[in-house]
Amino acid sequence: MAVTNLRFNQVLPGLDRQEMSARYRATVEMAAFADKNGFDMISLEEHHGADNAWSPSPLSTAGAIFGATERIGVIVCALLAPLYDPIRLAEDIAVLDNISGGRLSLVAGIGYRPEEYAALGKEWKRRGKIQDEVLETLLKAWTGEPFEYRGTTVRVTPKPFTDPHPMVMVGGTAKASVRRAVRLRLPFYAAAPIPELERYYYELAAEEGFEGGFAILPPVKTRMIFCTEDPDKAWAEYGEYFLHEATTYAGWQTPDIASVVESSATTVAALREEGIYCCLTPDECVEIGQVGGLTDALILHPLVGGLPIDAGWASLQLFNDKVMPRNVPA
Incomplete structure (x- = not known):
């Protein structure tokens, strides 16, 4: 059984003020949903001065999440x-x-x-x-x-x-x-x-x-998951969001830095082939979760790369409905 983890970094190309505010509110609301439905962990991170506002204040964000959650x-x-x-x-x-x-x-x-x-x-x-x-x-x-x-x-x-x-x-x-x-x-x-x-x-x-x-x-194979019934459609609609985040992070790396989520992809097709960012069906998530150990995780990234909030909610709801009840040891 794998740990269930929601990752948030509030990335938003363009930095629209209304959208940025909505994404932070969605982070807290999704965290409350995860708390209510038995998810294990929320993961936050920190960077400064990013063109896409990549998460400069994780402690403030954590405080907002704690105020909306119980366990x-x-x-x-x-x-x-x-x-x-x-x-x-x-x-x-x-x-x-x-x-x-x-x-x-x-x-x-x-x-x-x-x-x-x-x-x-x-x-x-x-x-x-x-x-x-x-x-x-x-x-x-x-x-x-x-x-x-x-x-x-x-x-x-x-x-x-x-x-x-x-x-x-x-x-x-x-x-x-x-x-x-x-x-x-x-x-x-x-x-x-x-x-x-x-x-x-x-x-x-x-x-x-x-x-x-x-x-x-961390496990050798770390996946950032978007849960969907139709992976091909999801990649076609949202692949550019995944690629934006992947290329932003890759652009910060130097030869002496190692990271389990570092990508070398420059196209959506190449990113999909790498398998770091994944569009997975509920059945595929369950299969991965059943072979996971204590250090493995099913990591949902519902607001990845500026992904529309509604799409993030759809992924999270699908995972909750069709994966969480079956995320038990095989």
């Missing part, structure tokens, strides 16, 4: 931690953790776009050291006790709802990220299925006497 979890994958003021970030996450009753999870990423650092006044060349400071500060802040920070004594309140703190995983695809995770006694979340990083994490944890940590690798 579903939200994971920010990834939160670009070095771009935040550490104390304010500790406060914001603690408040969200209290609002949600412990439903917030975070993958702390370091990012890969220098222009994002420049826009927010952060030094790209110091990103590793900044990441260390942010994560170290969060862990101290969430104790609720006074601590030394940049030459003064500070205290962050309230403490998080989750004891000792919300789920924070160190994200990345480099051994430096693994070392950071083990040093801080945090889990590791790889952005790509790289088995040697998983092995390195457990080897290093054993050497350091760190027990209870874990490393997560």
Whole structure:
């Protein structure tokens, strides 16, 4: 049985104000629908300065979702931690953790776009050291006790709802990220299925006497799903939306970056052949779900690439009606 996940990033070519507002409202409404109908997780992400407004404020979005839901979890994958003021970030996450009753999870990423650092006044060349400071500060802040920070004594309140703190995983695809995770006694979340990083994490944890940590690798085959009774028709009508998102993301990548959802497609036909973005029938979704393990997911992306909201709702409703009741072990 696969985990059921809704992914949102509010991408919208053209940046129409009315449509942008509607998409954020649809995100919250779809999250409430997923909460009511037994979905497992909402996934949010973060980028800045994108021409299509790709999700610059996942914590604000998470707060709106928590206000409209009761049980579903939200994971920010990834939160670009070095771009935040550490104390304010500790406060914001603690408040969200209290609002949600412990439903917030975070993958702390370091990012890969220098222009994002420049826009927010952060030094790209110091990103590793900044990441260390942010994560170290969060862990101290969430104790609720006074601590030394940049030459003064500070205290962050309230403490998080989750004891000792919300789920924070160190994200990345480099051994430096693994070392950071083990040093801080945090889990590791790889952005790509790289088995040697998983092995390195457990080897290093054993050497350091760190027990209870874990490393997560995404499945080799990760799919962004649009659920439909007619895949050919869906590709013909909506393929350009899928391609827009895929080419935007690919345009940000560099040779030293690995991602499970990186596409090299430049045409809709090539994108369909790759199999990252998928138009699948309910039966195909069920078949995939039945062979999935705990780290696998049926990822619905109902507003992908600026997809019309009505089309996103149709996909979500079809999945709920014909996949969710059958998403059980074979």
